[in-house]
Amino acid sequence: MLALGQDEIAKYPFLADAGQYLKDQGFSLDQxxxxxxxxxxxxxxxxxxxxxxxxKIYKSDLDGDHVSKEAAxxxxxFSFLLAIVLLKLSGMHTLIKRFALAEARRAEKYLEKDLAxxxxxxxxxxxxxxxxxxxxxxxxxxxxxxxxPVSDYLKHSINFHERxxxxxxxxxxxxxxxxxxxxxxxLIRKELGTYINSKIINAxxxxxxxxxxxxxxxxxxxxxxxxxxxxxxxxxxxxVKHAIEILEKGENLPHSGRFMLATFLLSKGQTVQQxxxxxxxxxxxxxxxxxxxLNHLAGTSGSGTQYSCPSxxxxxxxxxxxxxxxxxxxxNPLQFGRKxx
Amino acid sequence: xxxxxxxxxxxxxxxxxxxxxxxxxxxxxxxxxxxxYQKFNSGMTRHISLKDDKELHLMLMQNIPSDVYCSNxxxxxxxxxxxxxxxxxxxxxxxxxxxxxxxxxxxxxxVSICNDCNEVSKISTHxxxxxxxKLEKKSLPCKNCIDASKIEVEKLSKVLIDDLAIxxxxxxxxxxxxxxxxxxxxxSQFQEIGSRERSELTDYISLRGAIPETFGMRKLxxxxxxxxxxxxxxxxxxxxKYVFGSKSKRSKIITELLANGYTSFQKxxxxxxxxxxxxxxxxxxxxxxxxxxxxxSINSKSGLTKTLCDDLTKFDPYxxxxxxxxxxxxxxxxSPIEFKLKNKKFGPYNNEKITVPTYAAVYMICKKLARIA
Numbered sequence: 001m002l003a004l005g006q007d008e009i010a011k012y013p014f015l016a017d018a019g020q021y022l023k024d025q026g027f028s029l030d031q032x033x034x035x036x037x038x039x040x041x042x043x044x045x046x047x048x049x050x051x052x053x054x055x056k057i058y059k060s061d062l063d064g065d066h067v068s069k070e071a072a073x074x075x076x077x078f079s080f081l082l083a084i085v086l087l088k089l090s091g092m093h094t095l096i097k098r099f100a101l102a103e104a105r106r107a108e109k110y111l112e113k114d115l116a117x118x119x120x121x122x123x124x125x126x127x128x129x130x131x132x133x134x135x136x137x138x139x140x141x142x143x144x145x146x147x148x149p150v151s152d153y154l155k156h157s158i159n160f161h162e163r164x165x166x167x168x169x170x171x172x173x174x175x176x177x178x179x180x181x182x183x184x185x186x187l188i189r190k191e192l193g194t195y196i197n198s199k200i201i202n203a204x205x206x207x208x209x210x211x212x213x214x215x216x217x218x219x220x221x222x223x224x225x226x227x228x229x230x231x232x233x234x235x236x237x238x239x240v241k242h243a244i245e246i247l248e249k250g251e252n253l254p255h256s257g258r259f260m261l262a263t264f265l266l267s268k269g270q271t272v273q274q275x276x277x278x279x280x281x282x283x284x285x286x287x288x289x290x291x292x293x294l295n296h297l298a299g300t301s302g303s304g305t306q307y308s309c310p311s312x313x314x315x316x317x318x319x320x321x322x323x324x325x326x327x328x329x330x331x332n333p334l335q336f337g338r339k340x341x
Numbered sequence: 342x343x344x345x346x347x348x349x350x351x352x353x354x355x356x357x358x359x360x361x362x363x364x365x366x367x368x369x370x371x372x373x374x375x376x377x378y379q380k381f382n383s384g385m386t387r388h389i390s391l392k393d394d395k396e397l398h399l400m401l402m403q404n405i406p407s408d409v410y411c412s413n414x415x416x417x418x419x420x421x422x423x424x425x426x427x428x429x430x431x432x433x434x435x436x437x438x439x440x441x442x443x444x445x446x447x448x449x450x451x452v453s454i455c456n457d458c459n460e461v462s463k464i465s466t467h468x469x470x471x472x473x474x475k476l477e478k479k480s481l482p483c484k485n486c487i488d489a490s491k492i493e494v495e496k497l498s499k500v501l502i503d504d505l506a507i508x509x510x511x512x513x514x515x516x517x518x519x520x521x522x523x524x525x526x527x528x529s530q531f532q533e534i535g536s537r538e539r540s541e542l543t544d545y546i547s548l549r550g551a552i553p554e555t556f557g558m559r560k561l562x563x564x565x566x567x568x569x570x571x572x573x574x575x576x577x578x579x580x581x582k583y584v585f586g587s588k589s590k591r592s593k594i595i596t597e598l599l600a601n602g603y604t605s606f607q608k609x610x611x612x613x614x615x616x617x618x619x620x621x622x623x624x625x626x627x628x629x630x631x632x633x634x635x636x637x638s639i640n641s642k643s644g645l646t647k648t649l650c651d652d653l654t655k656f657d658p659y660x661x662x663x664x665x666x667x668x669x670x671x672x673x674x675x676s677p678i679e680f681k682l683k684n685k686k687f688g689p690y691n692n693e694k695i696t697v698p699t700y701a702a703v704y705m706i707c708k709k710l711a712r713i714a
Contacts, residue, residue: 150505151530154538167545169555173574175506175530223511250474256624283456283475303422317540317549 003009011110014103014196015130018203022081026203027073027163032082041075052102053095055220057109075313083120088205089216092223100197107192108185115139115146115181132193135188145171145178153177155310157311161313163283237336238322239315240264256310256318258282258335263309264298267334272298309334345713346706347381351405353665353703354639357487357646360399364646365637368395373415373429377632378406381641383426390420396435410632413525423630428534433507433539434633437493437623438521449480450678451480454709461675481680481707482520490521491653496619500546501526504575509641516658518640518647520705523633540627548576548618551610556580558598558606568595583617584609644703660684665700672702676710 009016022028032038033111048058080103087096110266114127128139137152150172157165171178179187210215243261246253253261258279265275272294279290299306311332315321330336358365368374377387378400387410391397401409403611406594412419413434417427432680440447454461455468456475467474480486501507501524511527544550554561556577569577571588584598585591598606627629627702632645635639650656658671659682674690681687687701696714697705705711 069509108504150542151534151538154534154541160542163550163552164554165549168548168551168576171505171575172545173579174504183524185418195579202672246569255541287612303424305424314537316541 003064010076012107013077014199016024018081018167029209044079044213045086046212048079048083049099057102057106084200086215090219094225094226096200101193103196104189104193112181112185135191146184146339147176147178150175150177157185159190187213231339233337238324240335242322247278247281252283257320260310265297265309267309325331349713353699355405357664360692361432362398366394375412375419377410379408381407388420407634409638411635412632413437416630419689431629433526433531435524436622439490440622442489444489446485447481448484449477451478475538481678494522495619514650514653515636516648516662518645519642536629543626546619548614553606560609561604566594579617599707644707663700665703667698670699670702671696672714673714674705674711
């Protein structure tokens with residue numbers, strides 16, 4: 001574990017050992033429910049979650065990157081720890097996810113500032129160590145840039161769908177990717193969110209603490225706002241339509257195209273028997289082979305692995321994507337035509 | 342393929358394997374690799390693990406495979422089913438194939454073989470005899486195909502070395518045995534990356550998915566200074582050299598690009614990608630569980646051997662990768678296209694009975710353009 005100073009705990013509260021921190025400060029959870037002065041902090045914690053649920057970043061009491069007042073530091077850390085307790089008590093997973101992401105974005109701001117801090121080498125080094133320890137990305141400083149190995153970059157960038165994160169749109173030289181402090185930190189946002197999320201998921205759920213009930217109930221009703229219902233038009237995406245057309249014309253659809261078509265239809269609930277006739281016109285059609293391969297994909301033979309439909313990204317690489325405006329930035333053909341209601 | 346053809350091919354392949362054991366060796370870290378093979382007219386046998394050259398030679402002699410493969414991946418248990426193998430890492434592999442290069446010569450040396458009536462013709466849409474649309478295309482690659490593929494290999498090596506910091510000593514180039522080249526990169530920082538990461542790497546190497554901003558073009562707040570310089574590293578430098586041509590033309594061309602606007606630039610970029618992007622088969626590079634043709638083994642699409650190219654520029658597959666015997670054999674040949682092997686010209690043949698050396702007979706039979714008489 002990193003040795004953290006006061007400022008750091010306030011900036012990156014998820015790095016602290018929650019139980020240990022409370023103990024060190026001489027508090028127990030029960031006190032927060034009963035002591036009128038401390039009870040305000042529950043309200044503050046609720047606020048921290050509510051702001052996160054709205055997709056915003058909680059505005060902290062930190063002044064710049066220093067703790068403004070002596071008292072602000074514990075408040076800052078307590079509200080984070082209490083937020084986790086509230087979330088655990090409410091059991092609302094949608095809120096946990098949103099909270100984790102908002103907290104990641106909050107921490108991201110501080111990390112970025114620390115990385116770019118040229119006057120204070122220790123801040124700079126701490127940020128570099130946080131990134132290395134938590135996400136095994138080795139960042140090195142080179143003039144105004146931060147450089148990381150291409151392989152490390154790829155492990156994280158594949159989680160982004162925006163084109164500017166593709167390696168081709170990066171400054172690459174000698175096996176390294178050159179990034180600004182902002183990009184370096186942005187690169188690990190999702191993992192930071194996942195890290196915070198897993199810390200919350202893995203935390204023990206306490207039994208209800210007197211004084212916490214109101215806020216927990218408010219969270220339960222808050223989470224109802226985020227329930228969504230989806231409907232699907234049932235129309236096939238252009239890539240699938242294209243594949244079917246090729247086959248209907250008796251032209252050759254590459255193996256990767258057949259794989260996409262079959263996995264797509266299997267995911268949509270069609271059976272091997274329903275799908276097999278589609279391939280009848282293929283120049284190299286062989287019923288035995290087609291059935292064998294379809295059963296393999298469906299997981300009914302072979303290793304039992306059920307293969308899933310490739311992502312839009314992968315289909316683009318394979319020249320199988322024929323996106324139209326109706327695709328609406330989906331990331332997998334299976335999402336085509338799905339609308340939130 | 343008729344029985345006598347298969348027997349002939351098996352016999353020829355067996356002789357090659359027996360006489361050239363020195364050329365067919367297991368790769369390093371043998372026991373961590375998965376091997377597989379195919380026999381004529383039969384499916385794939387894979388999930389095989391081998392200890393050394395001796396075991397490989399035994400496998401070849403016992404089975405006389407049409408094609409032999411070995412994983413680029415390393416596993417703890419290569420002989421177990423896929424999800425129990427315990428994948429450790431994989432060498433980077435690249436496949437460059439003349440058929441993906443959109444070469445103008447291609448049409449002149451491609452024939453269609455009807456799956457229904459076996460008619461051979463140069464019409465590519467339907468069978469001239471029975472009108473069936475189930476055609477199998479066979480190409481007899483020419484010198485131009487090989488030269489164009491070599492250029493792609495050179496382009497690939499440059500990106501691997503300059504951009505991705507792979508050392509020259511860790512790159513090996515093989516003639517694939519048919520229409521292109523297989524490139525291996527060992528001991529790189531990419532050994533342990535997965536399939537999605539490799540797919541991204543593929544897009545980088547092929548210059549695919551680039552946005553105008555990367556090469557200096559913006560929608561708003563345009564500025565000449567954002568455009569790449571001649572001496573820039575990586576794709577920006579290669580872009581400059583291709584688009585500007587010379588340092589002196591840079592300024593003039595930037596003015597043109599800016600005048601044509603953002604949307605037009607995207608089209609320029611597509612054109613640039615088509616011309617200077619490296620044309621590799623993305624499916625090969627992103628597959629981390631592939632078994633890839635074993636160096637030194639015969640490619641049953643041609644009867645030629647997958648051969649290491651020490652000097653790529655000078656390498657001639659039709660003399661250096663043909664190892665089958667000169668003993669003559671009688672075949673019925675129907676090859677509208679002529680070809681050259683071991684510095685000897687063959688064809689065209691129009692449904693005629695001819696006597697040719699084994700290596701030429703094998704080549705035509707593999708291409709389905711001849712059968713044993």
